[in-house]
Amino acid sequence: MHRSPFLLLLAALTASLGSGSATLAQTPCVNGLAGGYPCNNVDLLAHMTLAQLGASGAQPNAADLWGWTDPLTGREYAIIGLNNGTAFVDVTVPTAPVRIGNLPSHFATSNLWRDVDVAGDWCYIGSELAGHGLQVFDLTRLRNVPNPPVTFTEDAWTGVIGNSHTLYADKQHPYVYTVGTTSINNGGLTVLDVTNPLAPVLVGTHTIDGYIHENVVYTYGGPDPDHQGKQLSFNFHSGTPDKITIVDVTDKTDMNTLATITYSGARISHQGWLTEDQRYLLMNDEGDETQFGHGTRTRIFDLVNIDAPVFLGAYTAPIASVDHNLYVHRGAVYESNYTSGLRILDTAGVSAGTLTPVAHFDTYLPNDGASYNGAWGNYPYFGSGIVAVSGLGEGLFLLRPQVGVRLKAFLEGPYVAQDGTMRDDLRAQGLLPLTEPYTGLGYVHTGGGGGETVQASVLSITGPDAIVDWVVVELRAPADPTAVVASRSALIQRDGDVVAVDGTGPVRFNVAPGPWHVAVRHRNHLGVMTAQPVHMAIGARTVDLRIGTPLYGTAAAKDVAGVSVLWAGNALRDDRLRYTGGANDRDPILVAIGGVVPTATTSGYLGTDINLDGVVKYAGGANDRDPILVNIGGAVPTATRQEQLP
DSSP, X not given: OOXXXXXXXXXXXXXXSOTTOOSEEEXXXXXXXXXXXXXXXXXXXXXXXHHHHTOOSSSOOEEEEEEEEOTTTOOEEEEEEETTEEEEEEOSSTTSOEEXXXXXXXXXXXXXXXXXXXXXXXXXXEESSTTOOEEEEEGGGGTTOSSSSEEOOOSEEEOTTOOOSEEEEOSSSSEEEEEOOHHHHTTOEEEEEOSSTTSOEEEEEEOTTOOOSEEEEEEOOSSOGGGTTOEEEEEEEOSSSOEEEEEEOSXXXXXXXXXXXXXXXXXXXXXXXXOTTSOEEEEEESSHHHHHOOOOEEEEEEOSSTTSOEEEEEEEOSSOOOOOOEEEETTEEEEEOBTTOEEEEEOTTGGGTOOEEEEEEOOOOSXXXXXXXXXXXXXXXXXXXXXXXXETTTEEEEEEEOXXXXXXXXXXXXXXXXXXXXXXXXXXXXXSOSBOSTTTTTOOOOTTXXXXXXXXXXXXXXXXXXXXXXXXXXXXXXXXXXXXEEEEEEEEETTSEEEOTTSSSOEEESSOSEEEEEEEEETTEEXXXXXXXXXXXXTXXXXXXXXXXXXXXXXXXXXXXXXXXXXXOOTTOSSEEESSSTTOSSHHHHHHTTSSOTTOEEESSOTTOTTOSSEEESSSTTXXXXXXXXXXXXXXXXXXXXXXXX
């Protein structure tokens, strides 16, 4: 792929921007592109160039990055290694990131490799530069910097490790592990006690397995009972042979290798991460794509027995880019794959040895070839759901993957129990509006929804995918189901599928993946919501409200031959069905037909059309009045039925 004229112009404009500015802000992924960058289900929020990050010198570059959320203020920061030091960027407003300042390298010499990690409020920084040692920085200093960007000084430093390739800061125990520490430990595990971060102390080394490229440490809580509670380091060795080792590092003075993993097609064993249940190890080999000519490959190992891991399978992408750092978060794998950028895989099939691609954003435009250009690292753990990606020559990208839901529901009004589908009379009669009706009815969308429009061609589809009507889909907070965090107007099909306005895709939201209550509303039916939060994934998991999914409240939906359908009859669009008395749903039907002759009718896209057949009827067959009486109980006209949305 060649660099577009737009992006060449953008690069020229970038040179004139101030050091705190973002080069590109909030560009949604539409038709496979976001501001000229190839994408799928990932929006571009902002991009900061190397110059804007403070990189300088003859060959400026970015390296690894991590993130920090201030526990006091909730502000989010990206921390990115550069050739000449480390940049700290406030990304709380991801469309307008602000560089707070830079910590220069301990020595002024430029170096390609700089690794950063965070534990608590402390940042630890290492480099391949000879003698660089370990820098320690107090992240609380990022609060209240009056005139950013500023130049920071390190809070502590130790030269005991000399150089390091990468490092890992334990999130549960006060230890920092460095690897590739060739100056003192032949590149093996080197452990520093940072109980006092201002005075790191060397407390252990482990050299017998050879040079380690990267490692990650877990306090083990996986399925193997023999190792519960131990601190285990998963080490990725590049050398002869390339391998993975699992080392018990609980006792830093007596670390023991538990297992050694070799695998077919090894070239440069690079890095890996465990799934959240700690059952599976996902890893990448940095050299196999170049050496053997296959696509980007992510290997899966089953760790049900820590002492005897088993290769389970691999996902091989249809592109040749070299894989680099990957991380697992809330059911997805976030991979920085050099020339092809950020690639996101769904882990739903990991137990069967499969991973499914669900989203991507290509940060490197020239090509997707097997070379060391493009995305280096990523950080997917911000509570806001944004993902920070570092590009070797491109700088910092702030991205937002879109979570999605494939919702299924039935509306009672048009539902035909005999064939298990809904009628599409409104569509067939040309009554469906091209713009969502809910804003005009007074519904206030949240989190980016509202004003959705549909192409007329979508409404020409017939059969089970024909459109029945517009609905609203809401995501509600897991701890407070009264709080609507995001909503979207969407379309419901005859077979019950709720789809985006393209007529086929899932309904997507700009929220973080994870557990959310899912609710669906209709303009003259009572809304329903899942009883428990359900996982919203970037890969769009299915939530079927028709059968099997518990609903919030009591009798939230109507049972029709074992199928749940939304209660019909809410002509006033409030929170209950009433047949008589003040604010009832029956009288508006009579008013709609003229208010005098009960047998009169009227046609159109009307809220009083309870059965959605395009005709409002007060009396006679298939009228819109009787379903209200039936749904409040059928015997006591003054009874009501309360909507179960909190």
